Amino acid sequence: xxxxxxxxxxxxxxxxxxxxxxxxxxxxxxxxxxxxxxxxxxxxxxxxxxxxxxxxxxxxxxxxxxxxxxxxxxxxxxxxxxxxxxxxxxxxxxxxxxxxxxxxxxxxxxxxxxxxxxxxxxxxxxxxxxxxxxxxxxxxxxxxxxxxxxxxxxxxxxxxxxxxxxxxxxxxxxxxxxxxxxxxxxxxxxxxxxxxxxxxxxxxxxxxxxxxxxxxxxxxxxxxxxxxxxxxxxxxxxxxxxxxxxxxxxxxxxxxxxxxxxxxxxxxxxxxxxxxxxxxxxxxxxxxxxxxxxxxxxxxxxxxxxxxxxxxxxxxxxxxxxxxxxxxxxxxxxxxxxxxxxxxxxxxxxxxxxxxxxxxxxxxxxxxxxxxxxxxxxxxxxxxxxxxxxxxxxxxxxxxxxxxxxxxxxxx
Ligand SMILES: Cc1ncc(COP(=O)(O)O)c(C=O)c1O
Numbered sequence: 001x002x003x004x005x006x007x008x009x010x011x012x013x014x015x016x017x018x019x020x021x022x023x024x025x026x027x028x029x030x031x032x033x034x035x036x037x038x039x040x041x042x043x044x045x046x047x048x049x050x051x052x053x054x055x056x057x058x059x060x061x062x063x064x065x066x067x068x069x070x071x072x073x074x075x076x077x078x079x080x081x082x083x084x085x086x087x088x089x090x091x092x093x094x095x096x097x098x099x100x101x102x103x104x105x106x107x108x109x110x111x112x113x114x115x116x117x118x119x120x121x122x123x124x125x126x127x128x129x130x131x132x133x134x135x136x137x138x139x140x141x142x143x144x145x146x147x148x149x150x151x152x153x154x155x156x157x158x159x160x161x162x163x164x165x166x167x168x169x170x171x172x173x174x175x176x177x178x179x180x181x182x183x184x185x186x187x188x189x190x191x192x193x194x195x196x197x198x199x200x201x202x203x204x205x206x207x208x209x210x211x212x213x214x215x216x217x218x219x220x221x222x223x224x225x226x227x228x229x230x231x232x233x234x235x236x237x238x239x240x241x242x243x244x245x246x247x248x249x250x251x252x253x254x255x256x257x258x259x260x261x262x263x264x265x266x267x268x269x270x271x272x273x274x275x276x277x278x279x280x281x282x283x284x285x286x287x288x289x290x291x292x293x294x295x296x297x298x299x300x301x302x303x304x305x306x307x308x309x310x311x312x313x314x315x316x317x318x319x320x321x322x323x324x325x326x327x328x329x330x331x332x333x334x335x336x337x338x339x340x341x342x343x344x345x346x347x348x349x350x351x352x353x354x355x356x357x358x359x360x361x362x363x364x365x366x367x368x369x370x371x372x373x374x375x376x377x378x379x380x381x382x383x384x385x386x387x388x389x390x391x392x393x394x395x396x397x398x399x400x401x402x403x404x405x406x407x408x409x410x411x412x
Pocket of ligand 1: 053114145147148206234237238
């Protein structure tokens with residue numbers, strides 16, 4: 001093994017040589033981080049405006065979360081669910097109460113939370129709703145991103161996510177996102193009686209921070225209730241403070257049957273995900289019907305409990321709302337000056353760059369050179385989701401860097 005790895009390019013080449021090529025990262029090699037900032041192997045600092053796709057909502061190395069993890073590391077990290085541990089209960093109770101629901105199914109990654117909810121919804125459909133066996137359908141939305149497992153990519157319409165990974169899992173129907181009439185038509189169709197759930201992102205993150213019309217989630221809630229169908233809100237990226245509320249559903253004034261949580265639930269320290277719902281739905285699972293070796297492990301539970309503690313204060317939600325309003329108005333001023341459109345909610349923004357100037361990737365590379373880390377999606381969109389601990393002046397500085405980058409590409 002070559003242990004004499006030193007320069008940034010050495011690290012990058014090593015990953016290229018020994019890692020599967022399923023990512024195309026920017027050429028930045030991060031070695032440490034605190035708060036909203038990370039430092040690369042050459043000592044250069046960057047404002048992290050991606051926050052690991054919202055997994056680092058509370059900032060890198062948040063002292064409360066790191067202390068919770070360290071204290072737990074010194075006690076016990078894994079017991080499996082074959083036995084009880086003394087941290088799981090407090091975490092489950094804390095998260096259930098934060099969400100205003102009866103119970104929690106703890107898992108690890110976001111995709112596992114989605115997979116778990118699909119199983120719960122199907123079992124609920126057969127055991128409670130009375131859907132004929134093996135006929136359950138789940139309605140999803142075009143442009144969705146719910147993860148990368150074979151079942152989940154079966155209902156993606158992104159060719160990169162799907163191509164060559166079939167045969168696909170049946171039982172999903174996709175309708176246009178943000179279109180309540182299309183959802184209603186699907187529910188009223190001949191297959192409608194087999195529908196057990198509607199699974200949606202309250203804001204579509206990977207699709208480019210697509211914010212649906214204001215009344216959409218309320219319409220989804222009304223229609224799902226009328227048709228005796230579960231409403232599953234995938235808040236894995238939108239939840240836990242990002243949009244200026246505990247859940248984006250709160251901003252819309254709706255309560256789904258199941259919340260899917262992940263990313264920030266692990267505080268950027270460990271993967272922690274969860275399905276959160278009431279006993280009449282989540283209670284369909286009986287012993288042996290679902291599980292995970294690491295789901296609900298003591299380390300995850302300790303960090304998750306500390307995350308719940310941070311959110312209980314409401315401070316992060318308020319801060320994201322205030323900073324987000326500031327950021328979005330600064331970004332909207334760039335429309336017509338290299339920016340075509342800006343969308344967002346809370347501290348989460350999607351910026352469509354004028355494709356005549358540059359690709360999203362080129363803008364992100366130029367931003368990185370100026371010390372701002374952001375991520376492109378779908379060609380010309382870049383998204384900003386800085387840790388909520390970022391300062392207002394730092395956001396102003398990031399926007400200044402974007403203005404300078406756009407000017408370099410010829411924006412007027
Ligand atoms: C809305 C949503 N659901 C699910 C996932 C999958 O989460 P994970 O990558 O932890 O499996 C993501 C990841 O980006 C997401 O944004």
